[in-house]
Amino acid sequence: MKSRITSVVVASLAMMCLPVLGSVGSARANPTFNLSYISGTSLAEQTAFASAASYWASSFRDNVTINLTVGTGILGSGVLAQASSVRATATYGSFRSQMVADATSATDAAAVAHLPNTTGVSMYLNYTTNNPNGSGSATPYVDLGTDVIVPANNANNTMVRLTNANARALGYNPATSNLFGFCPVACDGFIQFAASGFTWDLNRTNGITAGAFDFVGLAIHEIGHALGFVSGVDSLDTAASPGPTEASLTQVTPLDMFRCSSDSAAANTTLDFTAGTAVKNFSLNNCATTLGQFATGFTHGDGRQASHWKDSLGLGIMDPTAAPGELLAVTALDLLAFDAIGWDLAVPEPGTMVLGATWMLGLLAVRRRSQINGKPLAGA
Numbered sequence: 001m002k003s004r005i006t007s008v009v010v011a012s013l014a015m016m017c018l019p020v021l022g023s024v025g026s027a028r029a030n031p032t033f034n035l036s037y038i039s040g041t042s043l044a045e046q047t048a049f050a051s052a053a054s055y056w057a058s059s060f061r062d063n064v065t066i067n068l069t070v071g072t073g074i075l076g077s078g079v080l081a082q083a084s085s086v087r088a089t090a091t092y093g094s095f096r097s098q099m100v101a102d103a104t105s106a107t108d109a110a111a112v113a114h115l116p117n118t119t120g121v122s123m124y125l126n127y128t129t130n131n132p133n134g135s136g137s138a139t140p141y142v143d144l145g146t147d148v149i150v151p152a153n154n155a156n157n158t159m160v161r162l163t164n165a166n167a168r169a170l171g172y173n174p175a176t177s178n179l180f181g182f183c184p185v186a187c188d189g190f191i192q193f194a195a196s197g198f199t200w201d202l203n204r205t206n207g208i209t210a211g212a213f214d215f216v217g218l219a220i221h222e223i224g225h226a227l228g229f230v231s232g233v234d235s236l237d238t239a240a241s242p243g244p245t246e247a248s249l250t251q252v253t254p255l256d257m258f259r260c261s262s263d264s265a266a267a268n269t270t271l272d273f274t275a276g277t278a279v280k281n282f283s284l285n286n287c288a289t290t291l292g293q294f295a296t297g298f299t300h301g302d303g304r305q306a307s308h309w310k311d312s313l314g315l316g317i318m319d320p321t322a323a324p325g326e327l328l329a330v331t332a333l334d335l336l337a338f339d340a341i342g343w344d345l346a347v348p349e350p351g352t353m354v355l356g357a358t359w360m361l362g363l364l365a366v367r368r369r370s371q372i373n374g375k376p377l378a379g380a
């Protein structure tokens with residue numbers, strides 16, 4: 001049986017517009033991860049977590065510092081690990097400007113081209129009390145974000161909610177927080193592994209032992225959430241009936257900008273923010289070309305948090321489940337998504353990216369092993 005990897009999205013602690021810092025200077029560097037460990041985290045676990053952070057550090061060229069606290073805790077049944085992120089909001093206009101200023105790749109160019117040069121985005125939406133099909137109705141409607149009677153209802157269209165790390169990658173300087181006491185040292189994110197109930201394999205260089213879970217792979221996954229692989233649809237999906245008001249729903253993330261369905265595209269909206277079982281695609285051009293699928297929601301969707309790829313398609317390390325004995329591999333699709341939301345992918349250069357090169361070789365070995373042996377997932 002596969003176990004869930006969850007993303008706990010913590011409400012924003014700073015409801016203010018972020019200062020616009022402009023683009024990062026020309027001297028590019030890899031991100032720095034400041035790691036803090038809560039007591040009880042073993043040295044071997046600390047080493048494994050640092051290895052996961054090193055992977056991301058070597059994958060990006062964004063001159064930012066990310067502060068993470070990690071440890072173990074009592075998690076929900078069947079939950080391997082979870083991440084909580086400090087988040088902040090920016091106006092859509094500011095976000096788009098930062099995306100334009102930060103664009104360095106073809107993926108970035110496509111991503112920016114999708115973002116309308118307006119004060120907000122339109123979306124396909126449901127489960128709000130404002131739903132014209134009935135308060136809390138599952139039937140989608142088009143939310144243009146042009147409510148002149150209740151302007152506050154436009155907040156979800158005109159604000160973007162970013163994890164602190166994602167905000168940093170785009171040139172913002174959001175405040176750290178103690179995350180309601182979870183982080184003894186002010187942090188950008190907090191990651192917990194289940195303290196009991198699972199056997200971990202802390203060393204992935206020789207494969208993952210049967211019956212054990214890939215600790216480093218899971219740490220890469222959880223850091224991935226902190227870096228911005230999150231969807232605000234989870235907030236909508238888990239809201240108590242009859243759902244939130246549009247005015248209280250300011251949850252669209254950078255990744256959500258690239259979430260669409262055939263219906264949301266046909267309705268000519270920027271993105272699909274509905275909870276429900278309809279297929280949600282990852283696309284840079286509003287579903288003209290689809291690159292992958294997202295999970296559709298724990299409550300109203302496919303049973304998996306929307307902050308993941310669709311399960312069981314083998315899309316990448318941001319899949320929502322992991323099986324014992326499975327070596328979790330980062331895919332080109334994973335990296336493309338991070339590229340799209342504002343991270344700059346590292347291009348290994350001779351003599352300058354030793355750590356990165358080592359990791360890339362490791363990943364190739366992972367993929368090859370996977371192709372030869374197949375993932376021991378089915379029925380596991």
Ligand SMILES: [Zn+2]
Pocket residue numbers: 005006007221222225307308319320
């Ligand atoms: Zn996850």
